[in-house]
């Protein structure tokens with residue numbers, strides 16, 4: 001077991017607002033975490049720290065082996081897979097699905113004329129097949145459905161075989177069928193012994209795939225609860241974070257929540 005993320009007293013201050021406040025959190029390489037919390041709690045900001053996209057205003061953040069603020073991020077970034085709607089908006093809609101996934105090998109968005117090795121092409125095609133996208137390889141990204149685009153984003157984020165995979169609301173805006181299809185593939189991926197450490201932000205416990213082992217509930221920039229998923233995703237913890245009485249149920253590894 002190796003540590004992939006270690007935050008010690010991390011704070012993030014933006015425009016005079018404390019967005020994260022003294023967050024201490026450790027993620028190991030055999031753990032798959034889900035982060036939940038109300039709008040504005042700081043979930044995306046926490047993910048940006050883990051992605052080495054921003055530095056903490058205070059405290060220490062070690063991502064993989066590098067301390068943010070001291071390390072050269074050029075080597076670190078390709079070791080981290082990241083999929084979010086904000087990143088997806090930067091993908092040219094006319095680019096083919098195969099190229100969207102393959103360009104991750106060069107950690108670029110917006111430059112689409114690199115010379116690719118056969119090995120990259122083969123790997124991209126294998127990743128596309130794993131994510132049930134092989135038949136769409138030559139289609140334009142912008143012509144895909146929301147569900148297909150979300151799968152392409154994740155396929156792109158795992159193309160480099162990352163040691164840490166970060167997913168910001170991968171199932172947001174999907175219809176029931178597309179959500180379940182995504183969760184099935186993601187659950188299979190997360191459950192495999194070879195899966196990297198994963199941190200996924202979501203708004204709904206129903207969107208947690210199988211294979212996720214830990215949960216962190218963020219509230220107003222601080223941690224309300226963090227640890228093994230069954231200890232953390234309780235009616236008490238979630239009810240307190242969201243400010244209402246909840247019933248939380250788990251069946252066959254999937255969670256559901258509703259007002260009491």
Ligand SMILES: Nc1ncnc2c1ncn2[C@@H]1O[C@H](COP(=O)(O)OP(=O)(O)OP(=O)(O)O)[C@@H](O)[C@H]1O
Nearest residue numbers: 014015017019037038039040041042043044045046
């Ligand atoms: N650059 C910034 N300057 C000032 N405030 C910011 C900045 N970036 C984010 N914030 C504020 O920090 C808070 C946390 O934002 P963040 O996006 O991390 O929350 P979140 O939990 O992901 O929210 P949501 O669930 O709505 O996506 C919000 O109140 C947001 O308005």
